[in-house]
Amino acid sequence: MSAVDKQLEQIRDEIEQEVPPDIHVSDVKYEGPEVVVYTQHPKEFAQDGDLVRRLASKLRKRITVRPDPNVLTPPEEAEAAIQNVIPDDAGVTDLDFHADTGEVVIEAEKPGMVIGRHGSTLREITQEVGWTPEVVRTPPIESATVSNVRNFLKQEREERRDILERVGRQIHREEMADEQWVRISTLGCCREVGRAAFILSTAETRILIDCGDKPGAEGEVPYLQVPEALGAGATNIDAVVLTHAHLDHSALIPLLFKYGYDGPIYCTEPTRDLMGLLQLDYLDVATKEGRTPPYQSEMVREAIKHTIPLEYGDVTDIAPDVKLTLHNAGHILGSAVSHFHIGDGLYNVAFSGDIHYDDTRLFNGAVNDFPRVETLVLESTYGGRNDYQTDQEDSERKLIDVINRTTDEGGKVLIPAFAVGRSQEIMLVLEKAMRNGEIEEMPVHLDGMIWEATAIHTTYPEYLRDDLQNRIFHDDENPFLAEEFNHIDGGEDERQEVADGGPCIILSTSGMVTGGPIMSWLRHVGTDPESRLVFVGYQAQGTLGRRIQNGWDEIPINDRGNHGRAETLQLEMDVETVDGFSGHADRQGLENFVRTMNPRPEKVLCVHGDERSVQDLSSALYHEYNMRTFAPKNLETFRFK
Incomplete structure (x- = not known):
């Protein structure tokens, strides 16, 4: 017997000493960093809300309890029972049963209501049907990335379990070094x-x-x-x-x-x-x-x-x-x-x-x-x-001033932004400024991956700032859903319409002007002296963004309409940098x-x-x-x- 198998036997003995005699432990495995306990009595495990916590504390490891497949309520019956336990306001959008592990993945608009206070609703679900619930959020903005990742991991569950078991045994191997x-x-x-x-x-x-x-x-x-x-x-x-x-x-x-x-x-x-x-x-x-x-x-x-x-x-x-x-x-x-x-x-x-x-x-x-x-x-x-940045409030005031000056002159504000982080920060500033009347309400066009990255942010609001979480969870106000935000998904035709239209704000990747849709926007509005290019993030040495920031006004553009040959664009729009928004x-x-x-x-x-x-x-x-x-x-x- 290997050292890892001996460890698992010892862990199983310790678990059996801790659990009540009417609970049978049928198997114990490592899956990644977790100890997974299989039992024919998942309902009894769930009745004692502190049992898993006590085991984790005693073993000093993360514990997951899963039911043996032969004690599970059939999925059709389980679905009705689960829906009966979960409050209607939770907005359950999908239930996905996995008999091999005894898990049911519950996708809901409000996962907190599925979890319940200190996990009370989850324990009630297990007590009712035996299945171990796992809760995920339904993205408020549909995200192809989140959907694809979840579907891919669902398809690869069996291989992923093999990977986790192998990793678990590697983590808990016997130390060899002297x-x-x-x-x-x-x-x-x-x-x-x-x-x-x-x-x-x-x-x-x-x-x-x-x-x-x-x-x-x-x-x-x-x-x-x-x-x-x-x-x-x-x-x-x-x-x-x-x-x-x-x-x-x-x-x-x-x-x-x-x-x-x-x-x-x-x-x-x-x-x-x-x-x-x-x-x-x-x-x-x-x-x-x-x-x-x-x-x-x-x-x-x-x-x-x-x-x-x-x-x-x-x-x-x-x-x-x-x-x-x-x-x-x-x-x-x-x-x-x-x-x-x-x-x-x-x-x-x-x-x-x-x-x-x-x-x-x-x-x-x-x-x-x-x-x-x-x-x-x-x-x-x-x-x-x-390297001292401007105070955040001063930065916001300067950005608002730049936007108002530009739009008053009939121009457009073009902001190169990283899809992840900087764009969402700027979106929150713009949403508040328009809501408070500091900026005239106008379209804010999001190009490149910004919309998709924003959708991922809405999937994980628990990672956002406390007061922003409160707005989303308790006040039911999600600023990322504001009607001013428009996803550019029509390619060059839509960009041309925006360029031909009235004042607006454009957030586009890439943040350092190293490629992507920002190059198209420079072609569309870069020659407009009434518009402004506004940098809100770090421009690394060697990037086109740094060169423009340092005064370059002849910009190499790879014009696909010219068989891929590089052409030069004369930049006529003003260029400004607003510090203080860096991540x-x-x-x-x-x-x-x-x-x-x-x-x-x-x-x-x-x-x-x-x-x-x-x-x-x-x-x-x-x-x-x-x-x-x-x-x-x-x-x-x-x-x-």
Whole structure:
């Protein structure tokens, strides 16, 4: 019998000691980080609301209880009983029964009403029919991404269970190493913005944190070929942790599966969905621009299939010697500060990913309160000495002023925006300004992936700022459903109609003017001197957005009507930058994140910023807080224990 099987036998014995004698445990398995308990008495399990919590506390593991298939109420009878238990106001839109696991997936407009106070309605469902309910939200805006991901995972349930069982056995394997140490190797995003990738190594485990591309720099990818990563084979990596879905952190994760990786990806649920959306668009853009994509779309599906979603605050075993906890990073939907607890109290490392320290209209500010942290790997995008952003209220006033000046002159406001995060932040500002009469009501056209990304935001409102959640949950006011917002889905014909029409606001991808529909909008309105191009986000070095921001007015345009030959557009519209809407903390926010961090780390690695930014921030943190700080280069390795 293997060490893992012995563990499961021991866990089963401990469970049987804890549960009442009339409850029979028929099997215990690992599925990913969870212990799954199969029983012929699911109704009895459900009657004691604290039983699963007591077991989880005793075993110090996440517990899921599933019924044996032979004790389940037939689906036709179960459906009627479930509908009878759930309040009508919950808006149940679908019930999907899976006899192999005894689970029923309940899709509802108001999942909270299906769950009930402290899970009371879920327990009542199990008591009535024996099935284990799983609840998902019906997207208020129909989302092809959410629908496709859910359907795909439904089709792949059997293979996914095999993956989870294999991952579970790998997580709970017997530790083999005789020594203990902790190292971090930098594979990208050091003294540069983009291609984020790090390897966190112990004597037992290797974990890849992020794997992105570099905006505006084709071919510059993380140093995956080194021995710490894929150089010793893809099976050398035990797990991948994705902090958030932006392509400079996620674009090349499917490439790992092309090279033979077959392990788990840990991230939040919205990050999983957004990752799929952005990666498929990444492939589409590469094809349209005549570049060879680094991987095929089936690798994106492999990545989704291997993803294990985690919720903020859940302490999760991801290796024999590593526990992972994700915390809100305040950057984009589902973005996470990733905290690693290594060994039995040996060492703790936190990777900030991209963070926003203060609350925004969209998200609560980043979490920086942990049980322990010895080393922090900190983004430094705006870490430079003078990288102070405008106060949010001032930024909103300036944007409103720019819009009013432009529309009073009969022009249009064109805003290049990242589909995920920045666009939704601007949408909330515009919705409030129009509702309060600060801006004249006018169409706000959303082009590119913005509408789809917004639909995903409406699917996961529990990840949004507290007061925004309250508006959606309790006041039944979803600002993303405002009638001013129009989804551009008619292509060039609709864009031409908008260009020929009256004043309006256009939000379009890509946010750094590196391709996508923004190029079409520049053709349509770029020669109009009464219109304005307004930058509201970071423009990386080497991107067309940065060049325009720096004064370029002759813009290379790939005109498909001219057989793909590059042409030059003379930009006549005014160009303005409104700071303060960035999803990144500015210099003050980064310092505040460290200053108020509990506990304050002993060491900080300043990464994800240009050379000046990381060195400025590293020096400031050293002098102000007397901590050891570093501004590493790519391909450096730090040993901490």
